[in-house]
Amino acid sequence: MADRREVPGIRRYDAPAGGWGALRATAQAIHVQMETLKAPITLMRTNQPDGFDCPGCAWPDKEHKSTFQFCENGAKAVAWEATSKRVRPEFFAANTVSALRELPDHALEDMGRLTHPLVYDRDTDTFRAVAWEDAFGRIGEILRGLPPDQVEFYASGRTSNEAAYLYQLFAREYGTNNFPDCSNMCHxxxxxxxxxxxxxxxxxxxxxxxxxxxxxxxxxxxxxxxxxxxxxxxxxxxxxxxxxxxxxxxxxxxxxxxxxxxxxxxxxxxxxxxxxxxxxxxxxxxxxxxxxxxxxxxxxxxxxxxxxxxxxxxxxxxxxxxxxxxxxxxxxxxxxxxxxxxxxxxxxxxxxxxxxxxxxxxxxxxxxxxxxxxxxxxxxxxxxxxxxxxxxxxxxxxxxxxRGHSNVQGNRTVGITEKPTAPFLKKIEEVFGFRPPAAHGHDAVAAMQAMVAGTAKALLCLGGNFAVAMPDAGQSFAAMRRLDLSVHVATKLNRSHLLVARETYVLPCLGRTELDVQASGRQSITVEDSMSMVHASAGKLAPASEHLLSEPAIVAGIAQATLPHSKVPWADLVADYDRIRDLIERTIPGFDDYNLRIRKPGGFRMPIPPTERRWNTPTGKAMFSVYGGVAEDPAVFAEGVLRLVTLRSHDQYNTTIYALDDRYRGVFGRRDVVFMNEADLAANGIAHGDLVDIETALPGLARRLEKFTAIAYDIAPGAIGAYYPEANVLVPLDFIDPESGTPSYKSAPVRVRRSAAA
Structure with missing residues (x-):
């Protein structure tokens, strides 16, 4: 960036990826979040056969020949979860939800681990502690009063196979296939x-x-x-x-x-x-x-x-x-x-x-x-x-x-889908004795559209930061606040929790790094990586609070309170997760000898028929497919229109922002930037460092991001880059791939102009 004016927080970073820069960043993250003595032991258990699976990405584990099996961002994910910081009820008593909404996303999660189940008190505009039994009871009471198709069941990719299976079982016995999940927004x-x-x-x-x-x-x-x-x-x-x-x-x-x-x-x-x-x-x-x-x-x-x-x-x-x-x-x-x-x-x-x-x-x-x-x-x-x-x-x-999150693929395998197959539903009916609904439910965009329209009344989130991850924050945030009920299972506070419904509960759960002890003793959960390997994960840290429950226990608690005559033995399943895996084995192909095989280091691989050149298509063959034309949308070629690509920074994982640096792109201490090709800067009369406004370039839409700093960057002509989720406001809720329903976060047409203040 020589011969350009200096811009605060923007400087060249010439080192390679990884290397000493990664080690320094890892050490800094550990120093800020974790106790010095606990950190090395915890990190050495990451992705080890007798340890826990990294709560970050879904890349598979190598053979365990090296001393450590984690990377810089994996260490950040572990430190973020295993932090020594705590957010207790007295903090919420002293801070209104309205005041907390004014804080940056990074600051919200950086406060630390949640310690008690919380309920929103509208009279004081605060969260207060609530007993688990009272929370479950009230959530169940509200759900029993709603038609099942007015309830959305969201699942995050960090959820274990065991929790996800119970979650889909609960929703289907309740009567809906509304399963918006993070897969809908990525793969x-x-x-x-x-x-x-x-x-x-x-x-x-x-x-x-x-x-x-x-x-x-x-x-x-x-x-x-x-x-x-x-x-x-x-x-x-x-x-x-x-x-x-x-x-x-x-x-x-x-x-x-x-x-x-x-x-x-x-x-x-x-x-x-x-x-x-x-x-x-x-x-x-x-x-x-x-x-x-x-x-x-x-x-x-x-x-x-x-x-x-x-x-x-x-x-x-x-x-x-x-x-x-x-x-x-x-x-x-x-x-x-x-x-x-x-x-x-x-x-x-x-x-x-x-x-x-x-x-x-x-x-x-x-x-x-x-x-x-x-x-x-x-x-x-x-x-x-x-x-x-x-x-x-x-x-x-x-x-x-x-795949992104550590078990996003596993969730889909064990039934988190709005489009269940007939054989799967038949197995559920045979094993559990109730008839699950067959009609397809809502994906993520359809769920949010139902919330915007007022036809969805309740949202249960098994992890994640649903509203922030969605496109079109202007519509999505307002829709969240019009719900009758929102329930969030989480380890830390995030912005979606603060978009309070008429009644809102935040239920703190055990993290991947923590010891999970149930009636039968210490439990393991399982995850599936992006190459279909299923393996066990068992945390060993003392829980962040004695008031935490595991995700399976929370799902079972809500299910029991909602379905008093349920045919599922919820308490027995939570007492021993082997029993959950036995049911997965009975209802989903590929999990033969599930409990036996996950006890072997490395676990096992799910069946992948194409590796044997077997093709489970209607024709029995692999199919070539015609891609008609080559331009996605005529708007991409309109004069003055650029294509927005939303990006994650290097100090970020999905919506979780660990810090405000993006080292490899030369951005430090800030996120209010837009990356532009030098030719596009010149064509739009913009200089490196200018403040700009970005507008969605689609007819009848007014989506705008104001006063971001334009940065000259090595990006293809015709494209701009801006950080996710801040730039989500520019992506319309219905600007999607019609075949999959995936939001077009990487291809929204926009115009960029110098800000009036500039």
Whole structure:
């Protein structure tokens, strides 16, 4: 940023991702949050066979050959949960909810762990302590008075398999399939698109496949921040010479160079390893066009080389729809591909050439693919590209959707879905003796729309920060406050808790790091990582308060109070989580010998039929899919319109903000910034450091973010970046991928102007 005026909190950061910077940041987080003597022991238990699963990302565990199995952001997540700070009832007595709403999100969670169940007192505008029995009783009384379809059951990705299973069981016995969950806001396009292509809504690769691949295509994700343990895998692949080709609108430091803190030589020499062998800054929303360009070039290369590039035997034996797919590629013009992708034909042909040479290739992708208004089509397009060369169902090859939270995939596996299958519902009826509802329920956007319309009256949140995570804060926040009831199961205070309904309860639960003792003794819970490995997790820390209950116990307590004649033995299930797992085994395929297998280090892998080239699609084959056109929305090409990409900072995980720095992007102590390409700054008469207003550029909508500081950054022309969740206000609630319902956080059309005050 030489020759630019200095901007407070903005400075170059030239070090690699990881390295000594990561160690310093880890030490700082531990120093601020945890007791000095407790911290090392706690961190050494992270992701160990006899310890607890990191409450951060869902990247799988390596073989336990290294001293520590956590990364910088994992250490922050552990420190954030295992903090020594406490928020007790006397604090709430002295601070009104109205006053707390004025505090920044970071400050709210940084107050520490909740210690008592709380109820909102409207007369004093404060939370006060309430007995568990009284809370359960009143919640049950309200729920019994409401039609089930007026109640929304939200689940966060940090929830264990056991708690999630009980939660879906409670809601279905109560009478609804309203299950908005965090998957709806991130990888629902995967859950919808991949079953159509491959017959399963999950990735097909294992961690071992990364040791056998000879090409990685990395599309639309920033692993250094959002799934940082992946950096060790990419580091190893790069050092053994595997090309890693990146498509991403922003230059992200972790995808450029990384120093592994566990590599003694790199740390001692201040060295680093290049990650991306080639980096293509695709236009925001232009990933599908780029993928079609690569596939089109691959098709042409196959013709030039006499049919030796595509795996024609695999295509004939295992797939359908190839002819229509190929015809669409041939009909798509290169000028349209170049315009929509922001990349040149020669660049995409270069990628096709590298892909043609690879014996086994993996495609990894994140929310840069899924959070677009044609995200599901883009997911199918990735699958089609892999199918062209038979890169599914062989070692070192496959598709790798990068799930975010540590058990977001497991929640879906055990039944957190608004679209349950008929076989699953039949099993529930056979085992429990009640008939669950069959009608599809609400996803996250539909749930919020029902709240806005006034047809949803109650919201139960098993973790998370629902309103803040949703788009269109102006509508979403107001809708929360019009509810009759909101219930939040949480470890810390967040903004959604403060958007109080007529009656609001905040129920504190045990964290992942804490000892969970029930009637039968110490309990373990289980989680499923992003590669379908299911393993046990058992905390060992003393609970933050004697008044905490586990998530399964809280779900069971509400269920018993709501359904006095329930056919589910709630108390018995909470007494011993093995009993919950026995029921999961009886009702969900793939959990055979569940309790036996989770007692083995590393756990077990759920069945992934495409790895055996079995395709659970209606045709019994993997399906190519036509992606019609290449432009997501004509608005993206309107004069003066830019495309908003919402981003997480490096000191952030989902809506949780650990601190106000974004080290790798050179932002320190602030979040009120918008990243812009220098050409876009000039075209809009804006200088680096100017205050700007950002407006949604869709007809009939007035969404506005004011007085943010424009920062010149290496981002693709036509795109701007701003932090999530602050920029969510600019994303309309109904601006979604119609196939999956996923909000388009990565592709909202906006205009940027200098602020009047500037």
């Amino acid at each position: 629902e396009a995967t859950s919808v698109g991949l079953p159509q292509s491959l017959g399963i809504g999950k990735g097909t690769v294992s961690l071992d496949d990364f040791e056998h691949c000879d090409l990685i295509l990395s599309i639309g994700h920033n692993p250094g921040t959002n799934h940082p343990r992946m950096m060790g895998t990419l580091h190893e692949a790069s050092r053994r010479g595997v090309p890693i080709i990146v498509f991403n609108p922003l230059r992200e430091r972790a995808l450029e160079r990384f120093a592994d803190p566990q590599n003694v030589a790199e740390m001692a020499t201040l060295g680093s390893t290049r990650i991306a062998s080639t980096y293509f800054q695709v236009r925001a929303g232009g990933d599908a066009a780029a993928l079609k360009g690569v596939a089109k070039a691959l098709l042409a290369l196959d013709a030039e080389r006499g049919g030796t590039v595509l795996d024609h035997a695999f295509i004939a034996a295992h797939t359908g729809g190839f002819d229509a797919f190929a015809a669409d590629l041939r009909a798509t013009a290169w000028p349209d591909i170049e315009r929509a992708s922001g990349l040149r034909r020669a660049q995409l042909e270069q990628v096709a050439g590298a892909y043609a040479q690879a014996r086994a290739a993996i495609v990894t992708y994140g929310m840069g693919i899924t959070q677009h208004n044609r995200g599901t089509g883009s997911v199918r397009l990735i699958a089609s590209l892999l199918l062209m060369r038979g890169n599914v169902g062989k070692p070192g090859a496959g598709i790798c959707p990068l």
